[in-house]
Each structure stands twice: as structure tokens, then as C-alpha cells.
Amino acid sequence: MEETFRSQRKPSRTGRKLSPSPPRRPRPVSRDPPPRHYRRREPSPTRRRSWVILDRFVHRSRRLHGVVDNDATTSATSHDCVGRPVRASLRVAASPAVSRLHLHLPDRDEGIGYLEDMEEPAVVAAHRNSILFEVVVPFKDSYWTDPFLFPIDYFVYSASSSSPPSLTRLRACFEGVAGHPKEDKYFKPYRRQRQRVMLSREVELCILHHAPPPAGVGTATPPPWTVKRLKITPNMRTMGLNLASFRTDVVIPVSGRVLCWVDYYQGMLLVDFQPSEDADHDQQHLLSFIPLPNEALQSQRPYIDAGDPDPFRCACVTNDAGIKFVCIMTERRVRSASHHLAFTISTWTLDIGRGEWQKDVGATMDDGEFFGLYDDDEAGKILPRVLPSFPVVSMADPDVICFLLKEDDDILWMVEVNMLHKKVQSSAVYIKEQEGDEWYLSDEKVCRNFFFDGHYFIPSQFSGYLSKDAITSWELSDMMQKKVKQRMAKRKSGVGAQSEQFAG
Secondary structure, three states, X not given: OEEEOOOOOOXXXXXXXXXXXXXXXXXXXXXXXXXXXXXXXXXXXXXXXXXXXXEOEOEEEOOOOOOOOOOOOOOOOEEOOOOOEEEEEEEOOOOOOEEEEEEEOOOOOOOOOOHHHOOOOEXXXXXXXXXXXXXXXXXXXXXXXXXXXXXXXXXXXXXXXXXXXXXXXXXXXXXXXXXXXXXXXXXXOOOOOOOOOOOOOXXXXXXXXXXXXXXXXXXXXXXXXXXXXXXXXXXXXXXXXXXXXXXXXXXXXXXXXXXXXXXXXXXXXXXEOOOOOOOOHHHOOOEXXXXXXXXXXXXXXXXXEOOOOOOOEEEEEOOOOOEEEEEEEEOOOOOOOOOOOOEEXXXXXXXXXXXXXXXXXXXXXXXXXXXXXXXXXXXXXXOOOOOOEEEEEOOOOOOXXXXXXEXXXXXXXXXXXXXXXXXXXXXXXXXXXXXXXXXXXXXXXXXXXXXXXXXOEEEEOHHHHOOOOOOOOHHHHHHHHHHHHHHHHXXXXXXXXXXXXXXX
């Protein structure tokens, strides 16, 4: 078994803006055939609610066991790189409501008074029954208090239908890093070398070979990392790949064998981790490139801070192990969804074997059609008529897409739309951290995320791999939805009453 991930670029701390993407070359008619990728259906999850929408923001909790009492999503105890205990659990909500990962860190804040400057834990990726997330680990040494020097731990949280979820900390990658004794001493005893950083000018693949322990052995030997530099062929540049400006917007695992790095304004770099048996050594882990559809290449990346996600595009894996690309196109470039502009939503499905995109016939929708769906649904009449953003493709039905609707800084909605049948299927309030989670569970307020800071969502089948009665947080999520909607109604009625008073 191989677990793989590649570090994505961190958000800019300087506020530097991205320069416009270079002009795209037209796609050539002929090109080398892509390597053989085989599509196969994912294993069927065990529950009707077989997928959830994960928030990238992770809630830090001082609770010892789960989101609620007797929560079977609570993992076994693991430890961070300095030995502090760590557990994870998941507050599960039915889509389009957002589910949130909880980290239980009872000793995390003890004696540390500068956590407000530290990056929050974040979900990096999800595949089948596993969720990969990252945590910044603070020093206990009061002399070194610079959060930018803190090491980063990566954990894999995995579900099982027969036992509690597991939590595994991945070994840090130091392969190919030239240590400097005078600098490395500041990282001891937490790190004996600086962690490896991936540079955008190179295409290097770091692979963690992780296997279960041998029979009769309690713990496995720490798995080794290997680093392999991948070749960029001239043909990829002819197809439009500009490696100097390539930006990894999302990493998508497909079929358990193919890994895709997606630039929402160039295309996808793909690696097959299970090449054919007759492939020689040089052909293993061969890199290939598939450009985006021509229509999507006509626009440039909006001017947003380096590292910030694009709110109007997404690529997601579907339930049949395909890839769907969603593009919300406006008449001019915008920076946020607060602009009230005409828009068109278009989707494409990728045939990986042929390396070609097919536009989804009948699934295109303009702003008039989108807002017209509100009138056909009673619940839709309360939704704001604003530019949709941060699309997520359903893992149960590839024709269904969830969007974020930002009414204002305090009120955000998630809406689920069937693009083929032109119907609003359901909607939910986006629960910000101070509105939910431990707000209803404890008098101790440890919530920190007061605003939606503009981040994409991650579809996951994690909930489908749990046993039938394992998830006990459904009721909590429903209760949170009701309470927030009641508070919103009171707020709006109060504003309406004030308006009538002033008018009188």
C-alpha cells in the first residue's frame, strides 16, 4: 500500500498578488497518447448517506472523546511530533450542509500564549475512507515562540466498519534536504533536520511506502520516503503546460491508482501508480498532462492573493471514478462572489483513457435560469440572489452540484442544484465555528473561526465506511441548522421592524 501526498503552496503572508496567467497556446490536433489509465468503480460505501462535504477548517477542541458523547467517529489516540496526545472525530451533516473535522488536543494550549498567530489545522485531501490533514505543532520552549518555525505534522484519519477509526501520523520527509548544523539545532528535539519543501519549478514526487506490520510484530518499521524527479516532455509544453506558472489548486486521487494535480487555468498533471506489468522502470510513475477544455482556457486567473483558492472553478472525482470540471464564468473578472454579475455555469466530464473533455449537454445554466429555480421551490425563496461560488460535485450523483451563496459576511448558504433536471434539491446554512460545534456542547468557548475566509470544500466518502449506528452527530448538526436559522429569522424580522419604524 502506498500513501502519497504533495505539499501545496501556503497562502501568501505578504498579500502579494498573482500576475495574470500567460496567454494559452491553442491545443494541437495531434499529440502523443496518454499513458494507460484504467477506470474502475470505487467500492460501495455502506450507508445511504454515502458522502459528506468536508470543511477545510478543522475545529480545535479540548473535549477528550468525540463531538458528542458515545461518538463512534472518535479515533484511537495518536501523538504529535513532540509527544502530545491527539485524537480526531467528525461532526457529520447531510449535504449540502458542511461536515467538520474535530481535533481533540487536551494539552495543546497549556503554557502557550501565542496560538493566535499560528495557522489553524486544515484538511488537505480525502479519498475513500481516509482524510489527510495537517497540524502546526507549537514548541514548548518559551524562548522560541515564532510560529513560522514550528514543524508541521500530517495525519491520516481512516474509518472502519468493524473498529474505531485510526489516526496515523506520517513520517516527515527529509529526503534530499541538506541540513545545516547551526540552523538545525533550533529544531531539536522536535526535528533533526528541516522538513522538505516542494518547489514549483521542479516536478518531484515524494512517495511514502506504508505497509502493515509483519505477522507477529506489534508495530511496523517507520516507512521510508523516496523522491523521484518526473520528466517534463516537450510535447507537454506544446499542449500548453507552463510549469513556471503552474499552480496546484487541488490534488485528486482517482480509482486508487491515479493522482492528479490540477491547475484551474492550465490543466492536470497525472501520475499512474500502478503501471502495466510490461512497463519498464523508466515508464513507471510516468507524468502526463491533460489541458483544460478550450472554452475554460479563454479566461485568466483572477487577481487574488497567492495561495488563495479560486472561488469559481473546481475539479472533483465522481462516483464512477471520473473527473468533472465546473466553471462559473462571468462577463468580466471578479475577485469575490459579492459582485452581482451575469454568469454562466458550465461543466465537463473527462475521459481519462482518451485524455479528452466532453461538455455536459443540457447541464449549462445561466444566471436567469439559476435564480428562476428559486421560484419553483418554497425553500428557495429565502435564498439570496448572488453569484454562486466554491462549487462541489456530489459523489452520489454527478449531475448535482453544491454551491456557496454569500448573503453577507454573517449569513452564508449552501445550496444543492440538479443541473440536468434544473431543480434546487435542498439548502442549508453554512455553520461558522462560533455558531456551532462546542457552542452548544460546553460553557467553555474555544471557537476561533468567526468568518468564512474563502476556502474550498472537499467531498468525502468517509461516512459511508462507518458502521450503521456509528454516527451519532446527525441530530447535533440538524439542531445547529435549526438554531442558526431561528437566529437569522429573528435578526431579519428585527431589521424589518426597524425599517418600518423609520419609515413611519
